[in-house]
Amino acid sequence: MNQQSDDQTGEVFARHVRIVEALLFASANPLRQTDIAPYLGEGADVRAVLEQLRAQYAGRGVNLVRRGDGWAFRTAEDLAFLLRREEQESRPLSRAALETLSIIAYHQPCTRAEIEDVRGVATGKGTLDLLMEAGWVRMRGRRRSPGRPVTYGTTEAFLDHFGLEALTDLPGLDELKGAGLLSGQLPADMQIPLPFSGALREDEDPLHPSDQGEDEDEDGR
Structure with a gap:
């Protein structure tokens, strides 16, 4: 039996x-x-x-x-x-886009103002739009601070494209700086986060459907 x-x-x-x-x-x-x-x-x-x-x-x-x-x-x-050889050639990301993507991946959730603090220069709206159109970055929520800035994080499509099982598989920050992908002054507490699961931090609020189409110039910069 x-x-x-x-x-x-x-x-x-x-x-x-x-x-x-x-x-x-x-x-x-x-x-x-x-x-x-x-x-x-x-x-x-x-x-x-x-x-x-x-x-x-x-x-x-x-x-x-x-x-x-x-x-x-x-x-x-x-x-x-x-x-x-069978892959369709795609337009390479600009240095600004690479730096922005790297900062978001390692320091998420982060606002545009925080990205600019790390890079030392202004981040154009088109840069974030490009990363979101590629499906690698998404708006997570709004920070509970003056101006209610939008926060950004990576997606599973980002992991899939770059062949990563989790964000903990990303190269170290020293390797990124050595490759010239991060040239700004990095925050002392910047580190590889846990894989993005969509959960909001205690200092974030979820986005409402109407927030998705808002002008990003109003994200608290």
């Missing part, structure tokens, strides 16, 4: 692995465990299924990787160079 029960459990788990494999291949974006769970039924161990898939694909040309809270199939790192 126990043997039959174990066999049935094994069959169910194997079916769950196949279902998740199909879901991930069909999805253009990383999927979270909460996205996958409804397809497996109540009580399914989604994390165990994902770890099983990750182990199965570990040595293949396509690997299952984690991007923040999401999971996705991506080309193995050692084979990525073979596909670069």
Whole structure:
């Protein structure tokens, strides 16, 4: 009886692995465990299924990787160079955009004024617009300070594009400065934050739908 029960459990788990494999291949974006769970039924161990898939694909040309809270199939790192010729050439980010993105990634949540304090120069509205259009930066909330400035943070799309499982995988600040990506005076308390999960800090309020389209010149600068 126990043997039959174990066999049935094994069959169910194997079916769950196949279902998740199909879901991930069909999805253009990383999927979270909460996205996958409804397809497996109540009580399914989604994390165990994902770890099983990750182990199965570990040595293949396509690997299952984690991007923040999401999971996705991506080309193995050692084979990525073979596909670069097939990629569409995109316009490289300007130095201002790179510096702004780096500051947001390492010091989030931060306001435009705080970004400018680090860079030492004004940040144009177009720079933040470009990063948000790319899907790498999003408005998080409003700081509970005079002017109610908007705060910014990175997204899971940022992690996915740069091949990071979490923000803790970012290179150290010394490496960034050595590469010339950060030239301003960095705050003494600036450090790599925990992966962005969307949770607001105690000094932030959530954005209302009407806030999303507001002129950013009113973000407390």
